[in-house]
Amino acid sequence: DRPQSAPHRAYIAFRYAHPLTEETLDAMAADGVERVVAFSQFPQWSCATSGSSLNELWRQVERLGYASRFQWSIIDSFAIHDAYVDALAACVRRGLESIPDAEARRGALLLFSAHSLPIDAVNRGDPYPGQIAATVSRVMARLGHSHRHQISYQSRVGPVQWLGPYTDRVVQALGARGERALVVVPVAFTTDHIETLSEIDIELREEATAAGIRYFARSPMFNDMPAFSEALARIVGEHLDAGVACSAQYTL
Numbered sequence: 076d077r078p079q080s081a082p083h084r085a086y087i088a089f090r091y092a093h094p095l096t097e098e099t100l101d102a103m104a105a106d107g108v109e110r111v112v113a114f115s116q117f118p119q120w121s122c123a124t125s126g127s128s129l130n131e132l133w134r135q136v137e138r139l140g141y142a143s144r145f146q147w148s149i150i151d152s153f154a155i156h157d158a159y160v161d162a163l164a165a166c167v168r169r170g171l172e173s174i175p176d177a178e179a180r181r182g183a184l185l186l187f188s189a190h191s192l193p194i195d196a197v198n199r200g201d202p203y204p205g206q207i208a209a210t211v212s213r214v215m216a217r218l219g220h221s222h223r224h225q226i227s228y229q230s231r232v233g234p235v236q237w238l239g240p241y242t243d244r245v246v247q248a249l250g251a252r253g254e255r256a257l258v259v260v261p262v263a264f265t266t267d268h269i270e271t272l273s274e275i276d277i278e279l280r281e282e283a284t285a286a287g288i289r290y291f292a293r294s295p296m297f298n299d300m301p302a303f304s305e306a307l308a309r310i311v312g313e314h315l316d317a318g319v320a321c322s323a324q325y326t327l
Contacts, residue, residue: 080315084108090131097135104144111145112311116265118159119189119210120152120324121203122196149321150314154206155213158306163210163262164217165302170258170294171222179290183256184223186245187211189263190270191228191237202324204238210262226262229279230270243282250286257283260294265303267296 077083084106088099103111113132115125129149136142153159167185174180189207197204211226227245231237242259249257259279261271275293283291297303 077312077315080110088132090128096131097139100135100139100141104141109146112148112150112314114150114307114311115152117263118152118265119154119203119206119263121192122199122201123192123203124190125151148314148319149325150310151322151325152206153306153310154210156306156310158302158309160210160213160217162297162300162302162306163260164214166294166297166300167214167218167258167260170260170292173292174256174258174290176256176290179256183258183290183292184225184249184254185215185258185260186242186249187214187224187226187260187262188229188242188275189226189261191231191239191241194236194238197238207262214260214262222258229274243279246279246283246288247286250283250288254288256290256292257288258292258294261296265297267298271296 086094086099086103086108088094088096090096094102113129115128117124117128120126129151136145171180171183171185174183187207192201192203207226211224215224225240225245227240227242228238229242231241246257259275261275264271271293280291
């Protein structure tokens, strides 16, 4: 609750689905909005995700003649925010609880799987791998380092080299060394979509079974989880209280 900045209204903008960025900008202008917080829903910053989306936002602002229409500030990442980390740790616990065998559950390995990134972007200094590692470190601390864990990267496409290790190959190697139980944690996503429902739940599960892993689970996504909604509200509230236009990192 923030009566000092009320009323509040949320708008959604997508790059490749409706409502598109330009449609949302037109809607905000029609509603008389003046103050806008651009809040990327990618927890970890990358030039290929948050950066690309914000660049599209600024292109459309200029194209539509809204350069002086809105007062902007930006939340560009929330990779180590306490409320986000707490919500993700709760999801991991639920993933572990879905393994029916108690002994297997105690010995399960947590595989934090993030969307990969072309290695050229990493070599240019993209902070994404470091922010992924920071998120995982905070989550494991919340869990009391109760289980072994690894980080891997999924969803590579095309002939270019991508950041690894690759999730599918890691799962094959885990099966080859005799791991019985695996919980995959989609660390760079906030809602279910093709990379969780198909790539992990169907394709990766099949690979895990073929590799000899008996218990395969995935931690649930936030979707409409109240703790995540509350985390987003806290992040926005703290951003407004700070009175800054953007993080120092964004200026790079």
